[in-house]
Amino acid sequence: MTVGGTSSRDKGKRWEREVARLFRDAMPGETVKRGFQSRFGGSEEADVECPIYHIEAKHQQSVNIWASMRQARDDASARGLGKVPVVVAKRDARKDEPIAVLRLVDFLDLVEERHYLDNKS
Numbered sequence: 001m002t003v004g005g006t007s008s009r010d011k012g013k014r015w016e017r018e019v020a021r022l023f024r025d026a027m028p029g030e031t032v033k034r035g036f037q038s039r040f041g042g043s044e045e046a047d048v049e050c051p052i053y054h055i056e057a058k059h060q061q062s063v064n065i066w067a068s069m070r071q072a073r074d075d076a077s078a079r080g081l082g083k084v085p086v087v088v089a090k091r092d093a094r095k096d097e098p099i100a101v102l103r104l105v106d107f108l109d110l111v112e113e114r115h116y117l118d119n120k121s
Contacts (some may be wrong), residue, residue, distance in 0.1 A: 011092075015059035019088050020048045023055070044075040046083075054083040063094040065101050073103070 016034045024032040025058040027050065046056035052108060054076035056068050072085035084106045090098040 012057070013061055015090060016047045016057045019055060019057045020050075023048060023050050026050075027051070044078045046072075047106065048088075049090075052084060053086045055078070056085070056087045058087060058089040059092065060089075061094075063087075063089045063091075065089070069101060069103070 002025065008075070009068075014036070020032050020034045030051050032048065032050040035047055035049045040054055046054045047057040054072055056072040056075075068087040068089070069085060076083045076085045084102060087101040088098060090096075113119055
């Protein structure tokens, strides 16, 4: 094991804990926590477990959004819990804000729900 590999994993764990905290703050009263991670692959656990979303947290200089979303989608589907796959990404040593990526169909569901709530009499 290289020092870089350990450092990279630690950075990823810190980011996963931060993402879990952000989602806990946004969803008071819900159980949100860092998922169990296996270094040996084959895991369908989300990086961050929460009631609605299957969250893959990526903290790298260059994130392959398509591959990350495919992983989130496939893992969420394999678990069969009906969770929305989301990728939350942050670049290394950059001032860029973290981003959340979800499928267009899921984003449109959020838009529709917000529109409904804003126009409810």
